[in-house]
Amino acid sequence: MLQSIHHIAIICSDYERSKDFYCRILGLEIIEEVYREERQSYKLDLALNGEYCIELFSFPNAPKRPSYPEAQGLRHxxxxxxxxxxxxxxxxxxxxxxxxxxxxxxxxxxxxxxxxxxxxxxxxxxxxxxxxx
CATH class of the missing domain: 3.10.180.10 (2,3-Dihydroxybiphenyl 1,2-Dioxygenase, domain 1)
Structure with missing residues (x-):
C-alpha cells in the first residue's frame, strides 16, 4: 500500500540557474549534491522544511518537453x-x-x-x- 509521495524529479537545462532558483529564491534546503561523472550529470536532493521533496537533475542535451498547466502529463x-x-x-x-x-x-x-x-x-x-x- 502507498504511504506517501516521496519526491518529484525535475530535469533542468541550466543546473546552476535552477539550483539558485530552487535554493536561494524558493528556499529549499540542500540535502546532498552529487556529480555523476559517467552521466555528466548533477543530482541535487532538496528538502522543504526538513522533508525530502525534489530531485533536481542535469543531463547534457536533454530534450525539451511542452510544459503548460493544461498540457497532458504532470500539470504542475x-x-x-x-x-x-x-x-x-x-x-x-x-x-x-x-x-x-x-x-x-x-x-x-x-x-x-x-x-x-x-x-x-x-x-x-x-x-x-x-x-x-
Missing part, C-alpha cells in the same frame, strides 16, 4: 503558503512573474502560477489566507 507542482500576496511580492522582487491571483471554485482558496527557469509550471496555493481580496 504546488507549494502551500500562508500569505499568498506576500509570497507573490517576494518572487516578483526576484524578477519572477506571477499570474493574477485566482480563486479555487471548490475550496475558495487563492492561488497563483509562476514558472521555474525552464518554464515548469509551479503554483503557490494559500493554505490559510492572511488577508481578503
Amino acid at each position: 507542482l504546488a507549494f502551500g503558503v500562508n500569505d499568498l500576496p506576500k509570497e507573490i511580492e517576494r518572487l516578483e522582487n526576484h524578477g519572477i512573474a506571477c499570474e493574477a491571483i485566482r480563486i479555487d471554485e471548490y475550496t475558495h482558496k487563492r492561488f497563483s502560477f509562476f514558472s521555474d527557469p525552464d518554464g515548469l509550471p509551479l503554483e503557490l496555493y494559500e493554505l490559510h489566507p492572511a488577508t481578503k481580496l
